[in-house]
């Protein structure tokens with residue numbers, strides 16, 4: 001695919017690993033981001049445009065130089081994608097991106113499709129919060145509807161709290177209040193979908209979060225096949241409904257009685273599937289590149305059981321010790337600055 005030019009909006013680690021996969025297929029990548037070339041994706045790409053996501057002229061010029069475009073994070077403004085000419089394939093698509101940017105729309109979509117969610121309420125004021133807490137009558141999580149990630153933009157709420165002060169703390173115009181789910185595990189399901197609607201499902205992953213941030217993934221998750229099939233079915237329903245081209249991850253809670261509850265979607269490569277780089281015949285990044293370049297979807301079979309540990313700013317020393325164990329695959333993202341809770345890299349190993 002030597003003549004294909006893939007555009008990537010965003011310059012983080014997901015863009016970096018997409019560039020690395022594309023290069024295996026001889027595809028060159030052009031990054032568009034407000035950041036500089038000294039960014040995780042900027043360091044490895046073939047071309048880089050520094051521009052704001054609202055800069056129409058820079059975006060149009062960028063689109064004129066690429067054959068397809070993928071978003072490497074879900075908060076790319078929808079208006080930036082709307083400028084793409086029709087002949088360019090856009091992943092994941094405008095409908096998918098708009099839905100993933102709003103937790104209320106994500107949950108409304110799941111509910112519409114008959115996928116179980118925790119009870120939730122739309123909250124726009126202290127009064128809404130009080131009313132919802134009275135109905136819920138227990139422990140809850142208040143989340144900003146937009147721009148929340150990695151546990152940011154969420155607060156626990158209990159009966160008896162000062163709701164006025166909680167509402168001020170969350171500091172948003174629109175929020176979602178969710179019942180706290182008592183889960184035994186968190187799992188994620190990843191599927192790839194082509195523009196023709198062909199689908200491949202990756203083996204599911206079990207995830208462990210701390211303070212809302214993913215720290216460890218194990219895959220394939222050992223679960224009854226009935227649960228895995230239910231997860232695949234939910235992901236397919238959402239991917240078809242949102243007409244996704246590329247990848248869709250759904251995050252789910254697994255309850256004690258072995259039922260699944262939907263949490264959220266991510267229509268892009270997902271941290272909990274970084275293990276697929278070494279663990280699957282086709283990694284999530286290769287699969288994304290295949291989806292947008294007209295290549296057939298790859299085999300996602302897996303050999304053995306895999307672990308992935310995220311390296312955050314506060315655990316960055318794990319990277320150097322990680323190089324000493326022969327079974328480890330170390331990935332560093334090339335971030336200039338180390339900060340608490342910033343994802344600096346990850347380590348994968350086989351059990």
Ligand code: AMP
Pocket residue numbers: 118141148149150151152178179180181182186209212213251263264
């Ligand atoms: P989110 O940003 O919605 O993915 O939330 C980050 C993490 O917070 C999740 O992976 C869970 O560990 C936890 N969490 C989010 N929502 C809930 C909920 N309704 N009940 C229990 N835990 C939750």
